[in-house]
Amino acid sequence: MNGSKILKLFDANIGDAVRITHLDINGVMRRRLLDLGFVPGAIVKVLRKSPLGDPIAFRVSQTTIALRKEESTKIEGELVSYE
Amino acid sequence: MNDNLRIALAGNPNTGKSTLFNLLTGLKQHTGNWAGKTVDLMAGTFTFKGISYEMIDLPGTYSLFSNSKDEEVARDYIVFEKPDITLVVLDATALERNLNLALQVMEITEKVVICINLIDESEKMGISINEKILMKRLGVPVIKISARNKIGIPMLLDTIDRLIKGNIPCNPYKMTYDEETEMKIEQLIPFVQNITGEQLSARWLSLRLIDGDKSLLKEIEQRLAKKDAI
Amino acid sequence: MTSEGLELKNQIQQLTRQAEKLSTPDIRDHIVEQLYKKSNNLMKEGVTFTNAKMDERTEKLDAILTSRIWGFPIMLIMLGAIFYLTIAGANIPSSMLANFFGWMEGYITIAFSYFQAPDWLHGVLVLGLYRGTTWVISVMLPPMAIFFPVFALLENYGYLPRVAFNMDRLFKSVGAHGKQSLTMAMGFGCNAAAVISSRIIESPRERMLSILTNNFVPCNGRWGTLIVLASLFMATGFTGGMQTLVTTLVVVGLVMFGIFVTFIVSWTLSKTALRGVPTHYTLELPPYRKPKLFDTVIRASLTKSISVLNRAVKVAAPAAILTWIIANIQIGDTSILMHIVSFLNPLGQAIGLDGFILMAFLIGLPANEIVLPVLLMGYLSTGALVDVDSIQDLKQIFLTNGWTWLTALNMMLFSLLHYPCGTTLVNIYKETKSLKWTFWSFVIPTGIAFFVTWLVTEFVHYMRLLS
Known part of the structure; x- marks a missing residue:
């Protein structure tokens, strides 16, 4: 496994930490995500999935935020560490 | 009130x-x-x-x-x-x-x-x-x-x-942005001041307008039209 | 338009043009990025992390409360436990209050006859105003004073966002927003407040869904009706703790049915009038924080009690007076009330209710709290029974008026599903700014209420379940 693997947040495993490189979302949702700390460069940790598999909870900017599949498949980043 | x-x-x-x-x-x-x-x-x-x-x-x-x-x-x-x-x-x-x-x-x-x-x-x-x-x-x-x-x-x-009571100073830090954004703010400030005078922070308002916030302008227009002080 | 206004319009147009020229789509990214950079610098300078660790308790709790296996069962158990506590705990204070008010009524009546007050005055003030208001208080106050503190504890502990997290997938599949579970939770307290709280849902389409369906969560004002009817008619043959348990199960069942209807309506609307893709979903899961037990309990029960009393006086009192008056003014040889009742009766019978019940729901439009008291006053005005000493006596009144378990079930269903109360409708208009949607928010639930109760009645008659 190489050190700078690019993947979608949705595809990351629980326990992975991902540094955001790109948000493929526009409009209000992009603004909301930015407000919450999903900014390029930020490190996001995958915490857990909800009982039905979606949404997924992420740790970002010292808070826990849940995102649906629709959004987390549009956020890309590089894997920085995994468990 | x-x-x-x-x-x-x-x-x-x-x-x-x-x-x-x-x-x-x-x-x-x-x-x-x-x-x-x-x-x-x-x-x-x-x-x-x-x-x-x-x-x-x-x-x-x-x-x-x-x-x-x-x-x-x-x-x-x-x-x-x-x-x-x-x-x-x-x-x-x-x-x-x-x-x-x-x-x-x-x-x-x-x-x-x-x-x-x-x-x-x-x-x-x-x-x-x-x-x-x-x-x-x-x-x-x-x-x-x-x-x-x-x-x-x-x-x-x-x-x-x-x-x-005015016994302690309060000078809130004002964000400065990148040069391009700052330049745009400077350009817009006179237009804003024309309308709102000193009542609102013209700098902040300009920034919001550059960011494409249209609802804010509507709100101001309504308030001014009603001759409300803003 | 004045020249001044014209000039303003020009200036604003000019400003808009200028701003549009300068605005670029990526500017927000830059702004937020730089805000974060600044925050980050401030953090570096002013904050140090020694052995910085995550909140382990939250981690561990979430692993259970949102787990694939335990997430849903725990939610159900919590819901059931709260209802059980409410029903079990409210029983005794409710009958104590009812007894107390009944005892007081005796003295008030003596006072009236001492001052040789005319009969109609005693009728309006005691049989109307006093009885109506005190019924609302004794039936509504105790459950509220238990339910809300317990609920507030869960809320302050941070459990509710987990419910939204667990349930989101279900809401998404019907085109709604996961945060709708939060507004629904609010609805247990008051639909009118919940309609306002739907602002936490950012996207207008899903917000509208949550506003239109919030009514299917039984509010504070309908609790009393549901609990009383469930314990009187559904839990017959059981005593003590078992009776409470059965009542709880019936009420939980009704709440689940309400949630089911919410899903059906949301699904239907998002396939038709409110089409669109689910959008803008972000949900924060804050750390669990132990609430201040005493503060939370006192605050929640006090504020709730005050608001119940407030409504009792503001809405129940006039409605009670109105009911007494229409029950006692004769047109021809029957009272106005009986005219209304006979008019509504065929419709009522078709859905397993009667004219009195529909009349009570009509007068209860301003507030659901008064439906049951108005109904009782209606029944009592026929002279079938004169005195009500305890809540158990209520059953006798219902039975004399031809009630069966089917009537009770249908009244509960109608109460659960029918139109929102007046305050809620006003708030729906304020929030949506649309007469059309306010109209639909009235029609959709009402239509469903009639349909479901009609269906249940037909089914029960067809299967000959009423022997």
């Missing part, structure tokens, strides 16, 4: 904002309806050192960029109702994101007090906050409190009191 001094309470959701609100106002709460809006906000009163305050609990928001109705309500209150003090409640355990909002509030208004809540929780988690440095960098009073365990409340009230 009465002649109480008004304190607007702003902050992210889940920062213990309402705990502080409940602690200070006790059961003296009512829903306040403000000028021309159908929006009800919780308000409460308290007295400290002979001065009566009305505290307005703004909706908890992550920013003031008007992405949602709540954000618009919070922003409009600070911008147009001009509270005497805006008290920004920050979550000590998630300070980075919370500071974001504080920076945005400080762009809009001059009288700001920052209180960092949940200080006991954050200390348990090994986070230590030097409020003196933050105070120096931000130019406004920064108080560490725990509303839940009633820590730092006298200090907070005292600060509010002294700020009202």
Whole structure:
């Protein structure tokens, strides 16, 4: 496994930490995500999935935020560490 | 309206904002309806050192960029109702994101007090906050409190009191952005001043307009058309 | 338009043009990025992390409360436990209050006859105003004073966002927003307040869904009706703790049915009038924080009690007087009330209710709290029974008026599903600014209420379940 693997947040495993490189979302949702700390460069940790598999909870900017599949498949980043 | 001094309470959701609100106002709460809006906000009163305050609990928001109705309500209150003090409640355990909002509030208004809540929780988690440095960098009073365990409340009230009486300085740090954005702001300021004069921060308004915030302009237009002071 | 206004318009147009010229789509990214950079710098200077660790308690709790296996069962158990506590705990204070008010009524009546007050005055003030208001208080106050503190504890502890997290997938599949579970939770207290709280849902389409369906969560004002009817008619043959348990199960069942209807309506609307892709979903899961037990309980029960009393006086009192008056003014040889009742009766019978019940729901439009008291006053005005001493006596009144378990079930269903109360409708208009949607928010639930109760009645008759 190489050190700078690019993947979608949705595809990351629980326990992975991902540094955001790109948000493929526009409009209000992009603004909301930015407000919450999903900014390029930020490190996001995958915490857990909800009982039905979606949404997924992420740790970002010292808070826990849940995102649906629709959004987390549009956020890309590089894997920085995994468990 | 009465002649109480008004304190607007702003902050992210889940920062213990309402705990502080409940602690200070006790059961003296009512829903306040403000000028021309159908929006009800919780308000409460308290007295400290002979001065009566009305505290307005703004909706908890992550920013003031008007992405949602709540954000618009919070922003409009600070911008147009001009509270005497805006008290920004920050979550000590998630300070980075919370500071974001504080920076945005400080762009809009001059009288700001920052209180960092949940200080006991954050200390348990090994986070230590030097409020003196933050105070120096931000130019406004920064108080560490725990509303839940009633820590730092006298200090907070005292600060509010002294700020009202003009005994402590308050020069909120104003964000500066990249050169391009700054240039655009400069270009727009004269147009804004033409319309609103000195009533609103022309710099902030320009920034919002460059960011494409159309609802704000509508609001101003309506208020001016009604000859309301803004 | 004045020249001044014209000039303003020009200036604003000019400003808009200028701003549009300068605005670029990526500017927000820059702004937020720089805000974060500044925050980050401030953090570096002013904050130090020694052995910075995550909140382990929250981690561990979430692993259970949102787990694949335990997430849903725990939610159900919590819901059931709250209802059980409410029903079990409210029983005794309710009958104590009823007894107390009944005892007081005796003295008030003596006072009236001492002052030789005319009969009609005693009728309006005691049989109307006093009885109506005190019924509302004794039936509504105790459950509220238990339910809300318990609920507030869960809320302050941070459990509700987890419910939204667990349930989101279900809401998404019907085109709604996960945060709708939060507004629904609010609806248990008051639909009118919940309609306002729907502002936490950012996207207008999903917000509208949550506003239109909030009514299917039984509010504070309908609790009493549901609990009383469930315990009187559904839990017959059981005593003591078992009776409470059965009542709880019936009420939980009704709540689940309400949630089911919410899903059906949301699904239908998002396939038709409110089409669109689900949008803008972000949900924060804050750390669990132990609430201040005493503060929370006192605050929640006090504020709730005050608001119940407030409504009792503001709405129940006039409605009670109105009911007494229409029950006692004769047109021809029957009272106005009986005219209304006979008019509504065929419709009522078709859905397993009667004219009195529909009349009570009509007068209860301003507030659901008064439906049951108005109904009782209606029944009592026929002279079938004169005195009500305890809640158990209520059953006798119902039975004399031809009630069966089917009537009770249908009344509960109608109460659960029918139109929102007046305050809620006003708030729906304020929030949506649309007469059309306010109209639909009235019609959709009402239509469903009639349909479901009609269906149940037909089914029960067809299967000959009423023997």
